[in-house]
Amino acid sequence: MQKELIIIGIESSCDDTAVSIIKGRKVLSNIIFHQNIHKKYGGVVPELASRLHEKKLPLATKKAIFLSKIDQNQIDGVSVTFGPGLIGPLLVGSSFAKSFSMGLGVPLLSANHIQSHIFTHFIENANINNNSYPKFPFLSLVISGGHTLIIEVNHFFHMKILGSTLDDSVGNVFDQIARILGIHYPGGPMIDFFSKYGNKNKFHFSKPLVNGLNFSFSGLKSQIRKFIENNIKNDPFFIKKHIHDICASMQKIISEILLEKVYQAILQTNIFRVSLSGGVSANHEIQNTFLSFFKKKTKKWELFLPKIEYATDNAAMIGISGIFKYERKMFESLDTSPFSKLKKF
Structure with missing residues (x-):
């Protein structure tokens, strides 16, 4: 019987310090240290994030190994996010991972942050509405603070971007509107919370006209901002009275x-399996909208939604990426440098 690989995953692309131990497709531990200090600045301060990663990574690693109940000498490889993300935090994480792999004498494995979000659906029990893993090919909608992408996934490392945002990401829109509403960073989860008590049909906003499978959210963001500002002129307490309805x-x-856009992609590709990934995929209205749509379709229409601990940035997704790379002997050189912007797959 073939031995199941044990991989340690390390994620530090933004403001979450995360370390996970993966055995096969099972998560043995999944540690995340959140950096709450950024709330008072209204967004992530890269220099502060880098310093905190440097401080927290050894602690997160020690805790992840302890909770996994393995000996660190059982680890077969070290998988770490090389990008995209904030270059300072990525440098801290990759440097730590390189040292750790050298110390253990095991291969270094580079994880692409976007691909890794998609790979969460291959972790055991990671999906909230589907116990199986998605079969190839499938479409993936990756929505987060930095990205809004539709990706055709033909195999683990054979992916093609079909559409992306031309300006703001979905997560960025949530955060910027939250700031106008007086909601602290990160704004997305709080907007989602307030929306549960609101009437989503109370206010109406127009959709941007964008050809193809690309997105544009800057116009919508400006439209919502002007709507709020104009109403405040007439009623200074408008936000307080209607915050739940605005969010909904x-x-x-x-x-x-x-x-x-995803429906357009389905019709163009004739691929009826879809996964949602990234932090914004935890949004309850987005999930319910997709669930309601797919329930009306035939059995060949499949939807995969991640549990919240695998939707937001985490190291389990980096670990499972490492598993797939190790199986294919896709090892990384210690000379490899992290990258801040998304590269073509």
């Missing part, structure tokens, strides 16, 4: 835009 209405229009 905003989420509705964004969910509809995302679904319409």
